[in-house]
Each structure stands twice: as C-alpha cells, then as structure tokens.
Amino acid sequence: MLELKNVTKTFGGLTAVEKVDFIVRKDSISGLIGPNGAGKTTIFNLITGIYKVTGGEIIFKGIPIQNLEPHRIAGMGITRTFQNIRLFKKLSVYDNILTACHRNAGYNLMESVLRLGRYKKEERNLRQDTEDLMEIMGLSKWRDHTAHSLPYGLQRRLEIARALAVKPELLLLDEPAAGMNPDETLQLMNLIREIRDRFKCTIFIIEHHMDLVMGICENIMVLNFGRKLIEGPPEMVQRDPQVIEAYLGEGAKLGA
Amino acid sequence: MDWFYIKGILILSGINLMAVLGLSLLTGFTGLFSFGHAGFMAIGAYTAATMGIKLGLPLIPSLLIGGLISGVISLFIGKLTLNLKGDYFCIATLGFGEAIRLILDNVQYFGGARGWPGIPLKIDLWNVAIINVVGILILINLINSRHGRNMIAVREEELAAKTIGIDTFKHKMISLFISAVYAGIAGGMVGYYTGFLQPKMFSMNKSTELTIIVIFGGIGSISGSVLGTLLLTALPEILRAFALWRLVAYGAAVIFIMISRPEGLMGGKEITLKGFIRLLNIRKRSGKAAEG
Amino acid sequence: MLKVENLHVYYGGIHALKGIDISVEKGEIVTIIGANGAGKSTLLNTISGLVRSREGRIIFKGSLLRPVPHHIVMKGICQVPEGRLVFANLTVKDNLLLGAYLRKDKKGIKKDLEKVYELFPRLAERQKQLAGTLSGGEQQMLAMGRGLMSDPELMLLDEPSLGLAPILVDTIFAVIQDIKKIGKTILLVEQNAYKALSTADRAYVLEQGKIVKAGKAADLIEDPTIQESYLGQKAEAGDRKSEVGF
Amino acid sequence: GQKQEAAKEEQKTQEAPKEEAKQETAGDVVKVGWIGSLTGDQAVWGQCEFNTVKMLVEEINAQGGLLGKKLEAVGYDTRGDAMEAVNAVRRLTSQDKVVTIIGPNASGQAIPISTVLEEMKVPDIATVATNPKVTVVDGKTKPFNFRVCFIDPYQGAVAAGYAADVLKFKKAAVLYDVADDYSQGLTEFFIKTFTEKGGEIVAKEAFKSGDTDFRPQLSKIKTANPDIIFMPYFFKEVALSANQARELGINAVLMGGDGWPSEVLLEMAKDAVNGSYFVNHVDFDDPAVQDFKNRYMKKYDRKVELNGYLAHDAFLMFVDAVKRANSFDPVAIRDALETTKIQGITGNIKIGKDTHNPEGKEAAIIKIVDGKYVFQQKYAPSN
Amino acid sequence: MIQFLQQMINGLSIGSVYALMAVGYSLVYSIMNFSNFAHGGIIMLGAYFGFFFLTLFNWPFAVAFLGAAICAAALAVLVERVAYKPLRMRNAPFLYFIISAMGASMFIENFVIATIGPTFKTYPAVFSREPFRLGPLFIGRLDTMMFVISAICLAALIYFIDFTKMGKAIQATAFNPRASALMGINTDLIVITVFAIGGFLAGIAGVLFGMKYTVYPQIGFITIKSFIAAVFGGLGSLPGAVIGSVILGILETLISGYFSSQFRDLISFSLLIIILVFRPIGLMGKSTEEKA
Numbered sequence A: 001m002l003e004l005k006n007v008t009k010t011f012g013g014l015t016a017v018e019k020v021d022f023i024v025r026k027d028s029i030s031g032l033i034g035p036n037g038a039g040k041t042t043i044f045n046l047i048t049g050i051y052k053v054t055g056g057e058i059i060f061k062g063i064p065i066q067n068l069e070p071h072r073i074a075g076m077g078i079t080r081t082f083q084n085i086r087l088f089k090k091l092s093v094y095d096n097i098l099t100a101c102h103r104n105a106g107y108n109l110m111e112s113v114l115r116l117g118r119y120k121k122e123e124r125n126l127r128q129d130t131e132d133l134m135e136i137m138g139l140s141k142w143r144d145h146t147a148h149s150l151p152y153g154l155q156r157r158l159e160i161a162r163a164l165a166v167k168p169e170l171l172l173l174d175e176p177a178a179g180m181n182p183d184e185t186l187q188l189m190n191l192i193r194e195i196r197d198r199f200k201c202t203i204f205i206i207e208h209h210m211d212l213v214m215g216i217c218e219n220i221m222v223l224n225f226g227r228k229l230i231e232g233p234p235e236m237v238q239r240d241p242q243v244i245e246a247y248l249g250e251g252a253k254l255g256a
Numbered sequence B: 001m002d003w004f005y006i007k008g009i010l011i012l013s014g015i016n017l018m019a020v021l022g023l024s025l026l027t028g029f030t031g032l033f034s035f036g037h038a039g040f041m042a043i044g045a046y047t048a049a050t051m052g053i054k055l056g057l058p059l060i061p062s063l064l065i066g067g068l069i070s071g072v073i074s075l076f077i078g079k080l081t082l083n084l085k086g087d088y089f090c091i092a093t094l095g096f097g098e099a100i101r102l103i104l105d106n107v108q109y110f111g112g113a114r115g116w117p118g119i120p121l122k123i124d125l126w127n128v129a130i131i132n133v134v135g136i137l138i139l140i141n142l143i144n145s146r147h148g149r150n151m152i153a154v155r156e157e158e159l160a161a162k163t164i165g166i167d168t169f170k171h172k173m174i175s176l177f178i179s180a181v182y183a184g185i186a187g188g189m190v191g192y193y194t195g196f197l198q199p200k201m202f203s204m205n206k207s208t209e210l211t212i213i214v215i216f217g218g219i220g221s222i223s224g225s226v227l228g229t230l231l232l233t234a235l236p237e238i239l240r241a242f243a244l245w246r247l248v249a250y251g252a253a254v255i256f257i258m259i260s261r262p263e264g265l266m267g268g269k270e271i272t273l274k275g276f277i278r279l280l281n282i283r284k285r286s287g288k289a290a291e292g
Numbered sequence C: 001m002l003k004v005e006n007l008h009v010y011y012g013g014i015h016a017l018k019g020i021d022i023s024v025e026k027g028e029i030v031t032i033i034g035a036n037g038a039g040k041s042t043l044l045n046t047i048s049g050l051v052r053s054r055e056g057r058i059i060f061k062g063s064l065l066r067p068v069p070h071h072i073v074m075k076g077i078c079q080v081p082e083g084r085l086v087f088a089n090l091t092v093k094d095n096l097l098l099g100a101y102l103r104k105d106k107k108g109i110k111k112d113l114e115k116v117y118e119l120f121p122r123l124a125e126r127q128k129q130l131a132g133t134l135s136g137g138e139q140q141m142l143a144m145g146r147g148l149m150s151d152p153e154l155m156l157l158d159e160p161s162l163g164l165a166p167i168l169v170d171t172i173f174a175v176i177q178d179i180k181k182i183g184k185t186i187l188l189v190e191q192n193a194y195k196a197l198s199t200a201d202r203a204y205v206l207e208q209g210k211i212v213k214a215g216k217a218a219d220l221i222e223d224p225t226i227q228e229s230y231l232g233q234k235a236e237a238g239d240r241k242s243e244v245g246f
Numbered sequence D: 001g002q003k004q005e006a007a008k009e010e011q012k013t014q015e016a017p018k019e020e021a022k023q024e025t026a027g028d029v030v031k032v033g034w035i036g037s038l039t040g041d042q043a044v045w046g047q048c049e050f051n052t053v054k055m056l057v058e059e060i061n062a063q064g065g066l067l068g069k070k071l072e073a074v075g076y077d078t079r080g081d082a083m084e085a086v087n088a089v090r091r092l093t094s095q096d097k098v099v100t101i102i103g104p105n106a107s108g109q110a111i112p113i114s115t116v117l118e119e120m121k122v123p124d125i126a127t128v129a130t131n132p133k134v135t136v137v138d139g140k141t142k143p144f145n146f147r148v149c150f151i152d153p154y155q156g157a158v159a160a161g162y163a164a165d166v167l168k169f170k171k172a173a174v175l176y177d178v179a180d181d182y183s184q185g186l187t188e189f190f191i192k193t194f195t196e197k198g199g200e201i202v203a204k205e206a207f208k209s210g211d212t213d214f215r216p217q218l219s220k221i222k223t224a225n226p227d228i229i230f231m232p233y234f235f236k237e238v239a240l241s242a243n244q245a246r247e248l249g250i251n252a253v254l255m256g257g258d259g260w261p262s263e264v265l266l267e268m269a270k271d272a273v274n275g276s277y278f279v280n281h282v283d284f285d286d287p288a289v290q291d292f293k294n295r296y297m298k299k300y301d302r303k304v305e306l307n308g309y310l311a312h313d314a315f316l317m318f319v320d321a322v323k324r325a326n327s328f329d330p331v332a333i334r335d336a337l338e339t340t341k342i343q344g345i346t347g348n349i350k351i352g353k354d355t356h357n358p359e360g361k362e363a364a365i366i367k368i369v370d371g372k373y374v375f376q377q378k379y380a381p382s383n
Numbered sequence E: 001m002i003q004f005l006q007q008m009i010n011g012l013s014i015g016s017v018y019a020l021m022a023v024g025y026s027l028v029y030s031i032m033n034f035s036n037f038a039h040g041g042i043i044m045l046g047a048y049f050g051f052f053f054l055t056l057f058n059w060p061f062a063v064a065f066l067g068a069a070i071c072a073a074a075l076a077v078l079v080e081r082v083a084y085k086p087l088r089m090r091n092a093p094f095l096y097f098i099i100s101a102m103g104a105s106m107f108i109e110n111f112v113i114a115t116i117g118p119t120f121k122t123y124p125a126v127f128s129r130e131p132f133r134l135g136p137l138f139i140g141r142l143d144t145m146m147f148v149i150s151a152i153c154l155a156a157l158i159y160f161i162d163f164t165k166m167g168k169a170i171q172a173t174a175f176n177p178r179a180s181a182l183m184g185i186n187t188d189l190i191v192i193t194v195f196a197i198g199g200f201l202a203g204i205a206g207v208l209f210g211m212k213y214t215v216y217p218q219i220g221f222i223t224i225k226s227f228i229a230a231v232f233g234g235l236g237s238l239p240g241a242v243i244g245s246v247i248l249g250i251l252e253t254l255i256s257g258y259f260s261s262q263f264r265d266l267i268s269f270s271l272l273i274i275i276l277v278f279r280p281i282g283l284m285g286k287s288t289e290e291k292a
C-alpha cells in the first residue's frame, strides 16, 4: 500500500534519513522503532508531505506522493498524529473532531452561506459521525472540555480520534503511548487493534514502549542513524543483537 | 440625546461594522492579522462611487460591485502574501494599504488627494441595517459550516490542519476574499454616506482602528465584533465633550479592556438565543434556590 | 528536607489537588505514580512555583517557600519539566549553560558540562545544533542535562523517560541512581511505574488529586492493586509484560 | 494653563445637559458651534481656532452679549477625520442646537458636512478650507457653506503670478506633498499659472505626509537648477526641506503659501528661509491685526497661529450676519451671510452670492528677511 | 556620478535614521515576539525630555542626552508594567499585546498633546548645521553622528545579546518564560531589562530626531518605516534590522532620485512584497520552520 523507495532527507549537512526502503502492507499494523534521533519522525514528516524528500520516492497506492502538499496527501487517505501533540487547543473535544470530519461533506461555499438543503443534510451527518467517533474513542464524557485542559493521555486519544475522522486508509501514529502508564498502554493496544478492524485502515506506528510494538505489530523496521538496520517480525527484531545493542539495551536481553 | 445625532452614530457604526465583520473573519477566525484593510475599503469606495456616478447604477449593485472588485484584488494580494507568517503578512498588507492610498492620491480622475465630492447620498439607517443583518447572517452561516471550521483550524494549528486534509492556503484565500468584499462594501457605504471620498479617509489609522475593534470585541466572536463596534464607535462620541482628552481616554480604555479582559469583550463566546435562555433559567433556578 | 502540607490547587473551577501531604528526606528518591491527569505534574509545578496553590504550605529545609520560581531555584530545587521545554531557539550548549544560570563557579560549571556530555554523548555531538531541531528523545536528554547543570539539592523529575528509547530509559534510571549517590535528593514522577518503584526508596500513589497510598517502594511493587492498575499486570497474565522492554 | 482649561472644559460639559434644559425654557443663551482638530496631527491649528472663538465669545458676553443674549461656544474635535466631522456636526446641529458653525480647517472635512448642514438648515463658515469644492460643486452653490479664506486656485495663481511677473523668474521647481489635498491644489494652480505666464517648470517632485527627509528629491531638483522652488506645504516640512536644500548647496529662492507662517519656521530654519517669499492672508504688521494679536497673547500666553486670524474673521462674519438679520434663526443668518460685506483683520470680506467665497480678497506677499516677516505688497494676479 | 554618490549618501543617512529606531524596536520584538507600537511614543517622549532638559534646566548637552535616554527607559518600563505585564501573566497571544501597544501609543501621543500642547518645539542649536563637504558632495553633521551612534548601539547590543549570560537568559525568556523561570531566571527582571534597553535606545533616537526634525507629538510616526525595515531585514535579527533599514533608505532614495518621487512608496512597497515572496522570513530572519 505504501512504499518508500530509497528515501533520503538531509538538513543542511545532517543526513536524517538515508536511503530507506520499506513497504507497509495493506491492513497490516507496522512498526517503526529506533534510537532517539534515528529519523523516525522525519520519515513520518516525509510521508505526510511536511518535509520534502531530498531523494527517493514515496509511493502510495501506486501513485508517487513525495512532492504533494500535505493536505493533498491527507486527501488521498494518509493522516497522522504528532509526537508533540498538536490539537486545536482552544476548541472543545467535539469541535476538534467535527472540524476533522470536513472531508466527509461535499457542500460548497455557496451552499453553506445560504444554508441550502445539502448543507443541512450533510451537516447533520457530520454531527452524527462526530458523536459516533466520540463514543467509540470514549471521549463523550469530555465532549465540551477544551482540548488543552485534558490530561495528556486523553489528548493523545483525541488526536487519534481526530485523525480517524478523516477516514484514513493509512494512519500514522507517532509515539501514541508516550506518557501513558503500562495499564493505559495496554488499553491503547487494544484500541489500536479495534481501530484497525473497525475502520479498515492500515496502521504504521512509532513507539518506544516495546510491549505495545512487539504486541501488535506484524512487521517492524528498525532505524539507526537514518539507515534501516533490519526489518522483520517482532520475534526476529527482538532477538537481533544489533537491535539490542543499538536500541533495546542489555536489560531487554536479560529479560528475553 | 437627539435622534438625529444618534442616527448618525448608528449609521457610522453600521458602516464600521461591515468592515469589522470582514476583518473578524480574517483575524478572529482565521488568525491572520491585516494592517491594510482600509486599502480594500478604498477600492470598494472608489469602485462603488464610479458605478453610481459614471454608470448610474443603483446603490446595492454599486456596493456589490465595489465589494467584488475589492475581493478580486485581494485574490492577487493573497496569492503573493498568504504564505507569509505573522508580522510578515502584517507588513505586506500594510504596504498594500499604503500603496492603494498612494495610487489614489495620484489618480486625478478621482480627484487625487483633493478628494472626490458630489457622490449621491443614498445611505440611510434602513439600508445600512439591512446590509449589516445580511452580512451577519452570511457570516454566521459560514462560521457554522465546514468552511468556517476549517478556517478556525488554520488559526489554531496550521500544521495539524494540513494533515487532516485542509487546504490551508485555499481557506486563507477564501477568508481574505470574503473579508475584502465586506471591507469593499463598507467603503462603498462611506462614499454614499458622506458624499465625498478622499484617500486620506483610508489611512493606516483606519486599518488599525478596525483591528482594534475586532480584538477588543473578542477574537472568534461575531457578537463580540458587533458589540465592539457599537462601543468603540460610540465611545469617542460619548467622550466628545472631553475635547483634548478624548483620545487619551480612548487609548486608556483600550489598554484597560485588554489587560482586564485579555480575551476581549466576548472572547470566542457568542451571545445566542440559547445562551440567553440558559442564563434566564439559571437566574430562575438560583432565585428558587434562594427562596427554598 | 521537603514537606508539603495540605496542598490545594485549582485550575479555574477544576480542583486538581485536594489536600496533598508528602515529605521527602535528604538523600532519598521518592516517586509519585498515578494515572493520567491524576495531578502529578501539578504537584511538581506547585513545588517549583509555576502554579500557585490556594491553600497549604510547602516547607524546604525548614523554611517556607515563596511561590516565585527563581527564588525556589536559588534555594536549590530544580525541576526538569514534563514535555522537555528546551529553548528551541538556542543551541544545545547554550541550553546547558542556562541550566547553570545562577551558579558562579566557572570551574564547577565546566566540570559538570563535561559530565553531562559523558552521560549523553549525543549531546556532545550536537553542541552547536539548535535545540528545536533535536529529535524528541534528544530533547529529553537535553532537559535532563540542563537540570543537572544547576547542581541542585533537590531535583524534581517529571516523566524523564518519556519518549526515550529503551536503552536510554536504562541510562536515565542509572543516572538517577548516580545522582542519588552524590548526595542529591530526588522527587520523581513517572508513568513507567515499574522502573520508578524499582529505583525509588519510597513512593506515593496519587489518584484524582489525592494521595491514596504511601509506603516503601519495595512494598508497593508487590502490592496486587498497584500491580493491577499501574504495572499493567492482570494478576494472571503475570510476569511476561514486565520482562520485555521496561 | 492648558490643564486648567481642559478641566474647565470637563466641568462645562458636565453642566451641559442642565444648561441645555435651562435654555429651552429661558432661551437666553445662544450657542455657536466650532469643529476642527483638537487632537491628531492638525491639533496645532484646531486648538488655536477654538481658543480664538472662545475668547471672542467671552468678549462679546462681557460687552453684554449679542442682541441681548449671551453666547456660548461649543466645539468638538474631529481628529481630522471626515466621518468624525459629520458626526460632530450632527451633534452640534441637533443636540446642541447651535445657530452657526465655524470651522473646520480642512477641506476634507468641510465638504462632507454640507449634507448635514442642508438637512438641519444651519450655516457653516469654514476657516482655512481652501478647496473650491467646499462651497461650489458642479456649478451649484452649496446653500449653507461659506468660508473666509481665499481658495487654492487663487492662492496658487498669486504665488505663480508674483514669481513670474514681479520677481521675473523663469525656471521653477515644485516640491509638494502628494498625500495632502491642500498641497496638491496649490501645486496644480501654481503650475498652471506659471506656465501660462511663459515660465518653465523644470522639476516636480513629491513626498508623502509624514516624511522627514527630502534630500533625494532636492538632489534631483538641484540638478534641474531652478531659479525658484515652490513649496506648498506646512511649516514643519518647509523648515526641514529648506534646511536640507541649503545643506545640499541649493541657493534658489524658496516660495510658499499660507502653510508657512509660524514661529517654528523661523526658529528652525532662520537662515535657510532667509530671502524667501510666501503668500499670506494677512500682513502681520498691519495695525489692524495688532489688537487681536495682543489680546490673544494676553489671554493664552502664546502666539496666535494663522488660523486664529481667520477664525477671528469668521466670527466677525457671524456677528455681522446676526446683527443684520436681527435674529438668531439659522436660516436668517444664512441669508444675511450671503450678503456679507465687512472689513476683517484679514482684509475686505465681500461674500459672493454664487460662490460663497470672499471675493477679490487680496493676498499679502511676505518676504522673510533676517528672521522677520516683512510685508511686501498686497497682490492679486493679473490676467 | 556625483549625483549618484550624493544620493547614496542621502540614502545611507535616511537608512541610519531608520536603523536607530529599528534596533530598539527589533530588540523588543525579538524578546516579546510582538511589535511594540508604543516604541514611537517613547521616542517622542525622549525627544521632549531632551528638549526640556536643554531649554528649561539648561543642562549641558551630554547630560541632557543621557538624562533623556534614562527617562525614556523608565517610561518604557512603565508602559510594560501597565500595558503588557498583565497580559504576560496570562500568556495572552501576541495580538493582544499589539492592541494594548496601540492603545498605549494613542494614549501617549494624545496625553502629550493635551498637556504639553500640539505645537512644534525647536531644539536649541547644539551643533553647527554646516555640513561636511567632500568635494562636490555634502554630508550632514547630524547624519554622520546618527550613523555612528546606530553603529555603536548595534555593536553593543549584539555583544550583549549573543555573548553575555544575561543575553542568553533574555533569549531563553523570549522563547519560553516558564522554562526560563525553572532555570532560576527572574523573568520579570529580564523583561524589565529589555524594555529599559529598548527605551534607552528610543530616548537616544528621540533626542537625535528632535535635533534633526524638531519635536512634536507625532514624531514617533516615522517608526512605521523602521518597522517595515525591521521586517524587511528579518524580524528578531538585530543586524537584519540595520541592514533592512539601510537598504530601505537607499532604495527609497534611488527610487525618488531616478524613477518617480510620486510613486516612491508604491515602488518600494512592491519591492518589499516581492522580496518577502522569495524570502518569507526577511533578509536575515531566523527560520522559524517548526519541527513537527
């Protein structure tokens, strides 16, 4: 579904991502791990068009997308959450999601200004969609709270809900479990599985919580210094000595 | 207070309000700060007056054409400048506003800096009120549609807006266009109200005055803009008697509101019928509670 | 050394802390665990003066703390805030030097700088880079390093392992042990409750703005309710979880 | 002194509503309106005008009033803004019920107020609004607008005529303020007359209100090597540009209009403007104006600006019209104003019925010699 | 050729006038991230202080100069305390600061009109007006002085900001006051310092302008140009402010010298916009590209 071909990104003299090849298969949950500063977030930024690639191609459903505007890429069905949460801080939970639902309505400017029939019908649907999403994501209770006053964990959840409102085919999650305790992480893990099944979307995760990554990812790419270290199923990645040395550390080795 | 005088203030408020509403969309809802809106007013004013005098069009079509031309020009400006951030955009719009004024100063066809008298007087309280009501309704509808929400998203967090598929540039453009149309219509009304146009009327002071009103009323609130306009247009009139001290008091009032209610008068909230009823209910309930 | 008495904090109408009492003794590592939104960050922010309390007292080394952040830093309390808050517009090195803003001993500063670079070699590599362009984990290292540079008596750490690669999580906790060894006191807030409890001497459990449990860290780690709600272990599905990654 | 004045102002306005109520019943106080800039960048002139009007009102009251009634001056600030001027006039005519309005000092405000005047049927005598369109638009005379000053075309023609015919200059340069109506007006008519008289305009350069540096333009003018530079704008800019011209080694004679006369000009650019000419409404040394000059100085402890003289004469016109109409009815005053024929301190004022301008009012040509304003002659352009 | 050289000299001296204002202005911007529109007002007050010290108290020039700068610094701090601090305490967005600044600027200007009066005051002749002559070229004395003073101020400021601990603390506070407080930085003191320096520079500029242009309540109006220059050079960058000023000065001069003085601002604004289109952060602005 998504293919990175020889993707490279440099910042001035610094090469953040170097010749990375990777394929995300449809309906899979894939993982991206690697030490801090390995270039993981940068890869997400490249996929979503926030950064322009220095070299290589990114192909989504057969179409090269590396030079498209971010909103175009989102329009094609790729959306994401951010490592540093970027909600519409001053809006309520409800409005955050409702705003993101915009793509599911087609009425134009004239129709909205004059409140024509299509506006009313579609707007009703949007609002229903929003309610449904809040329900699924367990946010109904927080409906009227402004986003910035939510606790950290809920903000992350809201970010996912907002991304889902776009009805993505590919969902990129950048450290969704950061700041959650193990119990919450476990819940999140189930939630992600549920999302995959329910929304029929492919998921690509960056995460440092190994429980989560190893627990739900079918295929994992390990990045180190911008280069791909290895790629494979969790069991294999977990035991790889290079990965242990560069990323997991001795503690994990003992445990394994 | 004499009705004739009050009427004058109301008409002036109405004219200001139209421009403020447009700017409210741009600044309040889309988060773009313009110092050049007087320029759009000027374009609308001179176009509308031309339509009326040279082509003999009636008021409303003249105003609409004035607004439209102003909007079309805003598209060119927007194309060039909307990618700029914060103060850079400000400066670009400031430059635009001053440039428009300078052009008008030099165009002798419209009387240059000496002004253009003899524009027919067609504005009265009624047509100002109707134009404003329509303007407000359109704006409310817009804000409560996906387009309006997208603009707010651009204001709140542009990057996130992009990643949920909002064409931020396009929405900034729409917002600028509409606000320029509103400003253009307001400008047209200035001409038809005073019967006289002069580039001086559309100086940077006018632009900053509009911005002050928008922020004063509260960002992201239409009722705030309405309230702000009424108050800030009436305030100098109320203070008129203070002569020399009038603008000192005005400046102090602006600072006072900003520091005591930093989110402006309304601050993102709207006066709605529902809210009003809720307020009444709370009163009733607390009244009952007090009884009980 | 630090004593918090009957602390109440409000955000507008939200009652975030509802009468907190805790104490930290010199040379101890004390940890506070709790779910999202329990009020852990609020507690640390109140101690460091960023948030004002409505009621209650905070006593440090026998004297009442004035709620002014730079005074509190001067007294020897330093917070490493949640979400890093590095100075994005300054270089890595400048960030670290700002950590030592109130220190006068040039030599000591230089020595500590070397020490931080030793702990986090990645920072040494990126000395000249603007902090804003560092990766998330790199920023976390920087925030930690910056805290160390102020050479405090009491360090308040708010989720220092957030967003760090497992290998670095180990490093961070090792660093925390090191800091303790040189006689510093630490108040640690962590989501990674297992690691936190393994490192700490004592612990408090915060739930919805109230302390619901307190005790020796070693005891709490064995406590089944704690295990269930904070260590991610359903009683049956026992040990597997804690083995991997943490 | 000013503070107290302002305080007095405040007091007065607090009492105003009460007074108004009294007037309705007793009717022994008649109000005269004034508008102009008390704040903003035109405040210098506005304040002087209003002071003059207040002083004259006091003097009349001290002498027992007019037609047996006491006068009261009500003045409002316009910030130099057209819309504000409209509102101020609305308030003066409806709420304060003034019988006549004096001011404003700028055409940009004088033109738009006429609709209100006509609606409320109250006459206005503008002080230094020099645009012809203040009183006549498209050949139609505005019934309620009058003025005491001469108009731009006239002043421009006087300057050009004097330069060409009397001073015999052939090559003129013009530096003007492109954003100012007054400056554009004078420029237009200066150029017109000067070229008609066979002179040549060798350079026409512009600046914009608010500018403080004119050297780029002056450097360009210098290369055109004119005999005379026409500077139709206000004294601050005149002083700056004159100084800068001399700094650049320009020796041409400078000439200007009624924006020039001021103490500041001489203080700032005494040497630079030495030998320059300007067109004025009055000869400052004319015995006729000395009395007023002294009274103003005595009362306000500062020198009267040029606007004061014109406000003075506007007030004279008003008093004269009331006396002749023998009534305070605004329409009657208007009718009387149309046939005004008095001797003011700024000259003979004979209002033209079709123009509402003072007809044939001669201009005074003044030369600056060693830091003094030296009257040359009364001059009217011949053609 | 001589004409061209003379025009370059003219441009440079206009540029140094802009630079003198732009530096103080840009300093406050770089810390507070908002355009301090009250800066013009402080410049004006500085000019008045200098004037009164020289004429009423008959102080020697150097003392009056320093005294004016110190008083201006104190006033700038006062403005900060009254109009900005309450906003700072609430982390209000930059828009509110700008509006408060506009209020303050209106207040200051009209306060002076109401108390001191609107009339122009002329500085006593401290220096000879006789320009230096370089063959056929003329160079103003005061201009040379301004040029040298702006250069010195700039150098001192850059040293202070980039090479001292306090400077770093200022930058840190600019970025995140909360985090800076945790470093033990007294953020309030930092802000006061910044405003005091900004005010001091404004005082210096004020006295120099007063000598050059007389003193009057609207003298601060020229700051608009320096604001534009600062944006042009890249906001927040002190060298950028100076380079922007000089370029703007020379640009204006060349346009009025060789194209058209009527349309000078039109052309220079258009160029400004075009440059911003290609360099959206000004000539030397720091890239504010966020990392997602």
Ligand SMILES: Nc1ncnc2c1ncn2[C@@H]1O[C@H](COP(=O)(O)OP(=O)(O)OP(=O)(O)O)[C@@H](O)[C@H]1O
Binding pocket: A011, A014, A016, A034, A035, A036, A037, A038, A039, A040, A041, A042, A043, A083, C133, C134, C135, C136, C137, C138, C163, E290, E291
């Ligand atoms: N805009 C930028 N300018 C310069 N360098 C950058 C920029 N963005 C990222 N980098 C650098 O690129 C490298 C990769 O950063 P990235 O954010 O992709 O790391 P990451 O793998 O997501 O790490 P983490 O797990 O800590 O979030 C880092 O060294 C970072 O400093």
Ligand SMILES: Nc1ncnc2c1ncn2[C@@H]1O[C@H](COP(=O)(O)OP(=O)(O)OP(=O)(O)O)[C@@H](O)[C@H]1O
Binding pocket: A148, A149, A150, A151, A152, A153, A179, C011, C014, C016, C034, C035, C036, C037, C038, C039, C040, C041, C042, C043, C082
């Ligand atoms: N600035 C604020 N305004 C309003 N409410 C706030 C604010 N900051 C925190 N809160 C609320 O206070 C409560 C405690 O928040 P706090 O950040 O202290 O929790 P926490 O325990 O640190 O959570 P996390 O593990 O997510 O960091 C939460 O309900 C939160 O929504």
Ligand SMILES: [Mg+2]
Binding pocket: A040, A041, A042, A083, C135, C136, C137
């Ligand atoms: Mg990352």
Ligand SMILES: [Mg+2]
Binding pocket: A152, C040, C041, C042, C082
């Ligand atoms: Mg927290």
